[in-house]
Amino acid sequence: xxxxxxxxxxxxxxxxxxxxxxxxxxxxxxxxxxxxxxxxxxxxxxxxxxxxxxxxxxxxxxxxxxxxxxxxxxxxxxxxxxxxxxxxxxxxxxxxxxxxxxxxxxxxxxxx
Amino acid sequence: xxxxxxxxxxxxxxxxxxxxxxxxxxxxxxxxxxxxxxxxxxxxxxxxxxxxxxxxxxxxxxxxxxxxxxxxxxxxxxxxxxxxxxxxxxxxxxxxxxxxxxxxxxxxxxxxxx
Numbered sequence: 266x267x268x269x270x271x272x273x274x275x276x277x278x279x280x281x282x283x284x285x286x287x288x289x290x291x292x293x294x295x296x297x298x299x300x301x302x303x304x305x306x307x308x309x310x311x312x313x314x315x316x317x318x319x320x321x322x323x324x325x326x327x328x329x330x331x332x333x334x335x336x337x338x339x340x341x342x343x344x345x346x347x348x349x350x351x352x353x354x355x356x357x358x359x360x361x362x363x364x365x366x367x368x369x370x371x372x373x374x375x376x377x
Numbered sequence: 378x379x380x381x382x383x384x385x386x387x388x389x390x391x392x393x394x395x396x397x398x399x400x401x402x403x404x405x406x407x408x409x410x411x412x413x414x415x416x417x418x419x420x421x422x423x424x425x426x427x428x429x430x431x432x433x434x435x436x437x438x439x440x441x442x443x444x445x446x447x448x449x450x451x452x453x454x455x456x457x458x459x460x461x462x463x464x465x466x467x468x469x470x471x472x473x474x475x476x477x478x479x480x481x482x483x484x485x486x487x488x489x490x491x
Contacts, residue, residue, distance in 0.1 A: 299480075306484050312479060365422070367420040
């Protein structure tokens, strides 16, 4: 089942913070985050595994709450380059084969 | 390295025509995927190949067929195109079955069916 992302869209001024949420109705083993700029392919940001892991890259970080089956992506002091659509992808199997199911995306626009 | 290469980048078809979208990766990945992306729908999995010699249906397989030609190549075929198949198609690959593996995407094929 497709994870639910919120909000659908965010408009920020440069330097502001944003949080994008991803929730699933099923128990998750991992959550992936990707960013897609207009007309381009999605690009990997980070993977979080069950265990409450929190990861970060530059000023973008994420958390994973396996009990709530939720993940959040935190964008701090946003830059113009952060603009794009953010997708979470969830996996529900921890053995055998699993596939990524993506949410519908959150469009982020950062203005000067 | 080129990564994941998709051809063609753009295609216009008439209803009922057939075509094959090509995908090749040069990263020695075992698993390959075909997704379609429609406005407001995110990325939906059409078919995937966990390893060479295997293929499985994803979320939206109707109207499509796939072939894992070898470890590098994974093609998607539309036998009789319909307007509902107008979409952007992405091929992706990753090393293998482990869930910590990230996906690498191709640049996409924009398909219009008239």
